Amino acid sequence: MEDKWSSCSCFILLLFQHVSVSRPENYEVLGPSDPVVVAAGEDVVLPCFLKPNISAVDLEVRWFRKDFTEYVYLYQNAKNISTNQIPSYKDRASLFPDELKKGNVSLKLKGVQSSDSGRYKCFVQSPESHDDWSINVIIMGTQSVISIERDGGRGISFMYELKSWYPDAEVTWLDSEGQNLKTEYSETHRSGDGSLSLRGRVIVQERDNNRFTSRVLQKQLGLLREEVVEISGEMFHHAYPWKVAFWCLLSAFALTVMAFLISCKKMKRKNAQLQETRARLNTTKARLSTMEARLSTSEVQLWQTEARFSTTEVQLRQTEARLSTTEAQLRQTEARLTDKEAQLSQMQDHISKILDFEVNLKNAVDVTLDPDTAKPELIISENGKEVTYRGNNQNLSSNPLGLNDFGFYDLRFDLYRLGVLGKEGFTSGRHYWEVMVGKKTEWALGVVGVTDGKEYESSWGIGLSQGRYQAFSKHCMNLYVNKEPEKVGIFVDYGERQVSFYNVGAKSYIYSFFDLEFKEELYPFFIPPLKRDEDNLAPLIITPVQDPE
Known part of the structure; x- marks a missing residue:
């Protein structure tokens, strides 16, 4: 009984912890709808809270202006990120760490400047949701500085200076009846930090009520500030210095x-x-x-x-056993379907390749060997259709053609020492020819790109060496050949950048190179067997192409 009570107590504690730390998937970010107004040089708090009051300790809190990536302050992964923080806010912007767990994501700015005026956006993001709130900040300038002095016989002059960050501040002087007073002169000066200073001078004469008002208007937001100056009538007749000082102090x-x-x-x-x-x-x-x-x-x-869970667990185990049996049966069925699809795909591919082969026969060309490209060890027939090797192969390696498994292979080496090219070169169109290889145990056929300087460049071909059929260009690759060819067909489509090889006797496809880069004129090449045994005595023979029946 005690063990059962203990396990239940642990479960209740875990449930309580889950309820305490969980947070809803959706929440709102709220703040003031009215602008936040602050005097220049003071600190200000931009209030922003989450509704409901969930903890923001594990959330991302981003305060930014216009650019989302360049931020005023970024709280992410439970710490401040300053990588892309706007430099002017460094060491001036901060959150309230102790208030984050209460949903308080307010921003504090120290020593506000004129450049701080404008719109701020508070963006809060969790893995499930995100929301934001915009706050407009208005920077109020300092109070006006007004000096009073006598101006000869014209009356009293007010020299005023307004240091403000109003982007469009305007100063107007009014008499006691609300009539505008003419400004003697005014000037505007913008300092290096962007602040705006307004200076000017107004001359007034004595009135029944010597009460004058300085009105400063921020036209963009309609903010208005007024200051009233009263002057006794004696100052218009006796503008003594101590009186001027008195009014300044007042x-x-x-x-x-x-x-x-x-x-x-x-x-x-x-x-x-x-x-x-x-x-x-x-x-x-x-x-x-x-x-x-x-x-x-x-x-x-x-x-x-x-108790209900215990009963349900037994039912779930029985259901899982039935599902496991059904899944095994489905896997077997899918395996059989996959095999059938593979067989069907092979049949379709074989039929397609045979059709391509018969179409290629219509592009037959007459290829003749070029004796000028043959080495002295090679014998070229008079009609230029046959080539055989007559040298001594005692110094040749066990792999005379230099082919290897998926390794780097430079065909130009074997062409220079063993091969011969065709006289005809191709720079466009489609071309097909056939070569009798018989029962030979080694040979190589294909095309090679030749530059104007008669240098061999890129090459593409297939060959037989050491009992293995291989395709080679810059690398060698072993080929699976279902039936060994005795006559090989070579097809070149210069426009489609394709070189293909066929087993003529079986009318089957062997291999193709696709999406090639033809930069030079292409020439057929032939490398006969170097062995002089019974299987390799006959030459490589370029045979006429027979029309398909």
């Missing part, structure tokens, strides 16, 4: 208060985010408690299911 104080209010607003926003995160954590804890209760209830059901 403006600076107003800017400081405004910056403090912005900081308070940011702190309030962060506190709200922290409270939201705590609420999500409490919700997760409640869900875990509910799951524990369900597992306790499932314990009884597992005991009942175990």
